Amino acid sequence: MTDLLTPVLSEQWGQDRSWKLGRYEATGGYRALRKALAMQPLELIDLVKEAGLRGRGGAGFPTGMKWSFVPQDNPNPKYLVVNADESEPGTCKDMPLLMASPHTLVEGVLISAYAIGSKQAFIYCRGEVLHVIRRLQQAVKEAYEAGYAGKNVMGTGRDIDVIVHAGAGAYICGEETALLDSLEGRRGQPRLRPPFPAVAGLYASPTVINNVESIASVPSIVANGAAWFQAMGTEKSKGMTIYSLSGHVANAGQFEAPMGITMRQLLDLAGGIRAGHELKFFTPGGSSTPILTPASLDVPLDYEGMASAGTMLGTKALQVFDETTSVVRTTLRWVEFYKHESCGKCTPCREGSWWLVQLLMRFEAGTAEEGDVDKLLDICDNIGGKSFCALADGAVACTRSAVNNFRSEFEQGYHTPAWELFPYAKSALFTTEGDAR
């Protein structure tokens, strides 16, 4: 079974003090940087293009192509910004990576910054995860002390500064333009596009924004070549990636495997659904991606496979729910998250998520009225695709897919509370003191 795994990013996670520079160097760390610095920046961009690396943050945009959009004739400085604001519900891949092997990212940052001609790179890290931020800061410090970062990188005469910036805990700051506003010291709200960040991003200068995992994948590509990377994955989704499984599985956690592995295979790797239960539904890539049912267990978990199933690969955050779970309750919890995290800029997201929560609460309490399911779908239709950024689409996607897959369960909300249909204690993974239900 385990031969399905392809640990590259996670290879050293189990080692003692894997986050220290010495440990990282002992397993080949920073050799890719040395190799990259001997190449021309354009060669590096071509290499990443050829490897077929696509954005691991959810949208799957080809990384090399993104890099090539940076206008090199622009007189302003070029910036590399790493999006480490991992906050999508269920997603837990970047934070473990940064905890266990921060140097993988730092090396990736240095190579990528060199490739796009940037002398200053920023890592915008989610603010709540203080432990991770400290690991990251220590790693950057070690890299500076070892001469990998800062002035005259590895004696090449090039300067690359790496700055770790802690966010203040807003989901919207994972949206790349809101992230830039936040990084500039403003309130994190998405910007109007165009201009796109590649042309006028951070401080109105050309900026590349990549996910942690995308940048962390770069050293391995440089070290092993495009062909090595291409050998993994499917036709259009190349390479390895980290899937994070959570919820009603026997062994939750991160599984690094080639693109296109199926949910059935991943569940096997995770020891299956918790004992005595069966799969009811799961998210392929966090709560923003429409949910799937056991019917999709054999669909490849890659960009194309998920699109064909009417959903998205997203962050590959597979939240697993067994038959004890109320889909109404789950949806309400998700939408409450989007309501809380809506930045307030545009009407459909701000008002729509507020309304959806109130409607879903009625479904949960069994006080919804005949016709409310259609109303719920209609309001989703009035929100979805109408908002300024994709945040509201996430709230709509989970709601719509939940209704589409489990309409009768919502209709039961016309008369019966969800906690009577699905006693909540049964789906609890952890019991807490005084948990009566």
Added chain:
Amino acid sequence: MTSTPGAQVAPNPDLVTLTIDDVPVSVPKGTLIIRAAEMMGTAIPRFCDHPLLDPVGACRQCLVDIPDAGNGRGFPKPQASCTMPVAEGMVVRTGKTSPAAEKAQRGILELLLINHPLDCPICDKGGECPLQNQALSHGPGESRYHGVKRTYPKPVNISAQILLDRERCVLCARCTRFSEQISGDPFIALVERGALQQVGSYEKDPYDSYFSGNVVQICPVGALTSAAYRFQARPFDLKSTPSTCDHCAGGCQIRVDHRHHQVKRIQAGEAPEINEEWLCDKGRFGFVSGRGDDRVTRPQVRRDGKLEDASWPEAIDAAVAGLKKAGESIGIITGGRLTLENAYAYSRFARTVLGTNNIDFRARAASDEEAQFLGARVAGRGMDVTYFDLEKAPHVVLVAFEPEDESSVVFLRLRKGVRKHGVKITTLAPFASRGSSKLNATLIPVPPGGEARALHGLQLDRDAIILVGERAASQPGLLSEVVSKSLASGARIAWIPRRAGDMGAIEAGCLPHLLPGGRPVTDAAARVDIAAQWDVAELPSQVGLTINQQLDAAASGDLKALVLAGVDPLDLPGAEHALAALDKAFVVQVTTRANAATERADVVFPTCLMEEQAGHFLNWEQRVCPVHLVNEGTKNAMTDLRILAALTDALGKDLGMRTTAQAWDDFSQLGDWAGARVADPIVGDAGVTDGLLVASWREALDASSGNDFEVALRKTARPAVARLSANTAHRYGVTNVCRVISATGSQSLPVEITDMVDDVVWVPMNPGEAGRLDVPPGSLVTLASPNEGDQA
């Protein structure tokens, strides 16, 4: 009548053709879809969109369907038409022809309404509310929302004048964008997030802006209201009359809303060539000054030293008796509030009835050099520099002129130029004022009196514009340098006076050396020209007395009578001297309100408030700006012109005009003057006086009588301070509060240490304050500790 040669709409060769609702339309490249639809008569609903603000795309109300973006591919989702520019071959479907767009628009409106209170019947905006209107035209008939609406404590005072009802707000960010982008006062911002997002300000920094009233006008709901108008009227009960603001020389077009013969509020009109859609707070809120107990409503005559009410015939007889006694030893001072027609009447009255050229409109610091400058470079020149020119000029130099304070709408246009067209501003001033900072101006630091030298040394080319304020009259040699600099560099000059009536007064001939249209009094052909128009044999040929000479002559008893029209003697530098002159002479005062001159007047005639008459102003561009009769039920129909006509009748002569329309016709019949003009002033630069000098200008909001009785407006004025450099404060041993002492007065003010020229103290030129210096800028002053009891 209102010729607007400044409206240059050049045909744009870069047209883009697209299809909106199956109708092909060609619009200039870069046009936003929402604007293109407007051009063909389709109104797409919107809230956050405003043509003068940068697009934000926040409300999502203007969603349209774009089945083809011009490249053969369409957008899968509806797009905000307020942020997307047109493209060649684009196909756009608005709610008219696209069910998807129509549903999107309905959906957004429903969402906007779920948390909007149903308080339209008590909301100021009800009846003129874009949300109300669009809910009717594009919204659902009934709400499907059954929850509890979001509420907040209300209202919040974001300044003394502006109140915020947060639960009505649709978070369109128009107000925050206005304050940041247009006026440059970003004291309000959107704070919090999600459904709790709201407009907020820092509690210690209220919304401090000279333009705050605009946010009330552009608010698409009733979230922002003004203390002045809140709960005053219903929009559907108001009558609206377009007119021109009578405060400064900007010529802002306004809409006067009135009911029951009383003005309820003033809104900015739409005048792309002048004030666009903006108005300063003084123009918007300062319209109640004529409602106080000091309003003069009946003629008054002084009998046995006591001013008593009199009938019109009695007052006219008394005035005529006094004027006859004075013979030709009469002077006329016309202030800044007169319409062109009234000023023209005084000009004609002086020459044809009194037989004198003793007339001067400059009820402020004035010089002979300035008079010459006005005759040479301003009078009869017609429109030259316009607002459009200010917006596009590569370089604008500010000389003795602080636009934000002294002509607020000029400031807005300059700021637009700086933001949109990269206009470079240079200012000659003792320090970078807040207005200059907002214009990103390059400061050439000069003490008062140093401007001429600094201007002389400035590198200018022919595209530059020199904006010179009326304060230049206080610095000998400065206006001469402005002229010679202009001649040497080719840079154009625009002189910007402070009061609405000033430019009209110049054109009407309210100057001792000028007849209407810039015709020199000393020019025989000019006199013949005007004499023919005025139907008299000849006009007095001697240059008359300037305001300074009139006051001196009256004080010494050489001038027997003075006619004051709209003059507050406290506006004059040397006010004590002026009052002494009024004590001595026979004074006829034509006024709306009693002031220090009334106490000394022998005959007082009440005249119309601005809303009680029609006429025209000429703004600083010399653009003709119409004033319309607002209050048709006025009890006082006697304009200055009619009073003069009545006096003329009683003197047994004929003024030749009795109505505003006749005066306008008469003035309009004067052709352009092709003859010689007054020569350019050649006065040597007096330079900077040694010692501690006072610098000063009037701030936009101060205690001037035009703002009287508008309490909230007064509260938004900037606090009066004395500005000193740290060096100067140290040298004179001044700390928190100081007393500035001039030759004629003193004033105690809190000290604000400012990065500025040494040996200069700046104080606001504020006529209404207790204790005043009463000297023009550039005068020598001393500093002392405050008197006991003076408060910072």
